Amino acid sequence: MILRTLAALLFAATVASSAQAQLLKPRGVQFDQFVADLWKDAQAKGISRGTFARAFDGVTPDPRVIATTTKQPEYNKPAGLYVNQIASPANANEGRKKEVQWRSTFDAVEKKYKVERSVILAIWGMETSYGALKDKWDGIRSLSTLAFAKYRDPYFRNELLIALKIIQDGHIAREKFVSSWAGAMGQTQFMPTNFVDYAVDFDGDGKRDIWTSVPDILASTANYFAKAVGGWKMGMPWGFEVAVPQGFDLMKSRAAFDEWSKLGVRRADGKPFPQTGDGILFFPAGLPGPAFIVTPNFEVIKDYNDSDVYALAIGQLSDMIAGSPIPKTQWPAQATQLPRDDRIALQKKLAELGYDQTRFTAHIDFKMRDFVRAEQKKYGLVTDGHPNAALLANMGLKRS
Numbered sequence: 001m002i003l004r005t006l007a008a009l010l011f012a013a014t015v016a017s018s019a020q021a022q023l024l025k026p027r028g029v030q031f032d033q034f035v036a037d038l039w040k041d042a043q044a045k046g047i048s049r050g051t052f053a054r055a056f057d058g059v060t061p062d063p064r065v066i067a068t069t070t071k072q073p074e075y076n077k078p079a080g081l082y083v084n085q086i087a088s089p090a091n092a093n094e095g096r097k098k099e100v101q102w103r104s105t106f107d108a109v110e111k112k113y114k115v116e117r118s119v120i121l122a123i124w125g126m127e128t129s130y131g132a133l134k135d136k137w138d139g140i141r142s143l144s145t146l147a148f149a150k151y152r153d154p155y156f157r158n159e160l161l162i163a164l165k166i167i168q169d170g171h172i173a174r175e176k177f178v179s180s181w182a183g184a185m186g187q188t189q190f191m192p193t194n195f196v197d198y199a200v201d202f203d204g205d206g207k208r209d210i211w212t213s214v215p216d217i218l219a220s221t222a223n224y225f226a227k228a229v230g231g232w233k234m235g236m237p238w239g240f241e242v243a244v245p246q247g248f249d250l251m252k253s254r255a256a257f258d259e260w261s262k263l264g265v266r267r268a269d270g271k272p273f274p275q276t277g278d279g280i281l282f283f284p285a286g287l288p289g290p291a292f293i294v295t296p297n298f299e300v301i302k303d304y305n306d307s308d309v310y311a312l313a314i315g316q317l318s319d320m321i322a323g324s325p326i327p328k329t330q331w332p333a334q335a336t337q338l339p340r341d342d343r344i345a346l347q348k349k350l351a352e353l354g355y356d357q358t359r360f361t362a363h364i365d366f367k368m369r370d371f372v373r374a375e376q377k378k379y380g381l382v383t384d385g386h387p388n389a390a391l392l393a394n395m396g397l398k399r400s
């Protein structure tokens with residue numbers, strides 16, 4: 001009996017010491033220095049020594065995270081292919097099932113936050129297939145790897161410090177703190193700062209649990225939309241596909257709905273424009289592709305993820321979930337978007353030319369599309385506001 005206990009103890013000791021050896025495996029002087037420096041900032045933000053030590057226990061930089069940052073991102077895919085993969089009948093059907101399953105929660109969330117359930121469902125479906133796709137990365141390890149590598153510095157370092165606060169506040173246990181490779185957390189993929197700004201405890205257990213509590217997830221996402229730039233306007237469509245008349249002056253990009261109507265622009269679904277409000281004319285794949293008029297709600301979706309095709313995919317998926325048939329959009333098969341480096345080069349060139357271009361992050365907004373229209377006009381190109389290879393060539397910019 002005693003011998004068996006001793007043997008068990010010895011075995012346990014061996015396991016413990018090998019685990020310890022793993023933890024003590026040298027993780028590099030530079031990473032240790034990074035953690036030591038971080039502690040000073042963490043302490044200043046009210047993180048306890050205990051939280052900090054537990055968070056970094058055994059954490060090493062993750063080479064897979066760095067490898068992921070260099071992968072070719074989504075936007076080399078043609079816009080139409082991307083949008084149609086997200087705004088698919090299968091995704092819409094699944095969304096409607098989730099709506100039935102969580103109907104009373106959606107009733108309460110819609111009442112409190114004034115954001116339609118269809119758009120919350122679309123975000124949930126897009127980000128994690130309604131929770132079916134689970135976060136697989138250790139959030140602290142991913143964020144510290146990106147911060148240590150000074151990737152988009154100081155963004156990830158700040159996110160990491162906030163992540164430590166979330167753990168300290170007890171919303172999630174350290175070992176359950178999982179995220180995407182880039183630190184986006186839970187079923188609708190909040191970054192730590194989003195969590196602090198928008199996550200809410202809707203099931204009343206005292207924790208803001210965006211990983212497993214569906215009421216918390218849905219309410220937090222609605223709260224984001226309610227408070228994001230401009231704020232979601234309930235009852236206002238995100239936008240709609242339109243047809244522009246022959247010979248339409250494409251320099252015109254912004255107008256009130258009644259003016260669009262007078263100019264002969266028509267909704268593709270045949271419905272009338274809203275009574276009041278403004279919209280922006282937008283060609284996500286250039287003139288050969290579909291035209292849309294988008295509202296300020298589109299900008300709210302872009303605040304969630306700053307990509308036109310993302311927002312378009314969310315908008316169309318939400319319409320399908322709500323049961324509105326969407327027009328059979330004809331997308332040009334070959335219309336890829338400009339790679340990130342080309343977008344940044346274009347942004348810098350626009351600023352050099354004296355346009356009020358102040359963002360150099362590769363993200364394209366409607367202000368930039370108007371600058372692009374002006375340059376297209378200068379070179380006698382179609383003024384659809386959509387930057388492409390022909391424009392870059394005319395402006396003397398080399399393709400990356």
Ligand code: CA
Nearest residue numbers: 201203205207
């Ligand atoms: Ca909760």
